[in-house]
Amino acid sequence: MSSLPPILASLKRHKLPALLLMLQVSLTCAIVCNVAFMITHSITQLHQVSGVAEDELVMIDSSDLDDNAQPLVRHTTDLAALRAIPGVKSAAAIDALPFNRNDWTNGIALSPDAPARASATAFNGTPRELETLGLHLVEGRDFLPDEYIPVGSAHDWAGIDHVAVTIITRALAEKLFPGQDPLGKAIYPGDKPVRIVGVVDHLARPHAHEGGDDEYATLFPLLPDMNDVTYVLRTSAGERDHILQRASDVLNRLDDNRILQDTQTFSQLRSDYFHRNRTMISLLIAAALGLFSVTAIGIAGLANFWVQQRRRSIGIRRALGATHSDILHYFQGENLLIVGAGVVLGSLLAYTLNIVLMEYYEQARLPPNYLMIGALSLWLLGQLAVLGPALRAAAVPPVMAIRSA
Secondary structure, three states, X not given: OOOHHHHHHXXXXXXXXXXXXXXXXXXXXXXXXXHHHHHHHHHHHHOOOOOOOHHHEEEEEEEEOOOOOOHHHHHHHHHHHHHOOOOOOEEEEEOXXXXXXXXXXXXXXXXXXXXXXXXXXXXXXXXXXXXXXXOOEEEEXXXXXXXXXXXXXXXXXXXXXXXXXXXXXXXXXXXXOOOOOOOOOEEEOOOOOEXXXXXXXXXXXXXXXXXXXXXXXXXXXXXXXXXXXXXXXXXXHHHHHHHXXXXXXXXXXXXXXXXXXXXXXXXXXXXXXXXXXXXXXXXXXXHHHHHHHHHHHHHHXXXXXXXXXXXXXXXXXXXXXXXXXXXXXXXXXXXXXXXXXXXXXXXXXXXXXXXXXHHHHOOOOXXXXXXXXXXXXXXXXXXXXXXXXXXXXXXXXXXXXXXXX
16 A cells, blocks of 8 residues: 555656556457457357257258149148158148248237237247157147148238147246246237147247347247248258258159258258357457457556656665565556556446447347456456566666666
């Protein structure tokens, strides 16, 4: 504490460089704290559970070019041929998959004309959809054969107002009926009630969503009746490439007046979906390291300048009995004060920046622990950056310092 008055007096004489360094630290603190939060969030998304048997699924998007074709008949014929391929455990026609970006979202209410309690993705598919995707049914049952109806795409997807039953995810059940058994209860994804007959453990939505609703999803016994459909086949992990080639050949042999695209494994689908996240994580890490480096260079550069500028005062203090530790602690204390002021201002800027990101980019609120970690990191960075100049100052012999002044 005895070094505090001379440190404050010195900083008053060098207000501008101290202020510039403090502002640099505050900007680094504000940006790095938010960048670290964004990196953590993106890494969490990379490991998001899909709920499906990822290592066993392959898929093909089929687009029928015949406008007069009967999609339901076509899908039934195609599925029968695909299931007959040796090595195919199960197959289904669906309109959405986790991470395939085909998101049909409905507001879910608990009574007619009531406001929606949640927004959930509708997954529609043919019988054996749960078995094919490998979804884990934790409560209730699968759909019965007589519960399936067309989705009604030609009539504004009117099937949503006629379907009788649904299976929902555990996350949606806890949102709609916290602490209650959801089986048998009715929800309103459209105008009419739909009864819950089952609950699956996990099922990610086609798009990543913020705010903990990544798994708000419903499955309906609605048969895709569009010319565009996705065929999903479940097989063993080692046979996926072989099955994909065989499936394409089978579909082309049944009808070559169609376009087959996105023939891929689910692992490839997931990798493609999160490609931008991985790129963004790399860029954010590079930006954070760059800011830390620039800040460290700024601290070290200013400390070096001040050591050279204060050689006379250092020599006088050494001649009056100041030890190596006293000089070392003087520069470390000075750095601690500047970085500390920068961290306080940077914390305010970090929350301000977070509010802007929340407003325009759906960023979640910045947890306080990121500020604490950011502050500790900057204090440690400052101490490491000033250590070299401080040690050189402490090593200056008193007589040489006085002679060089």
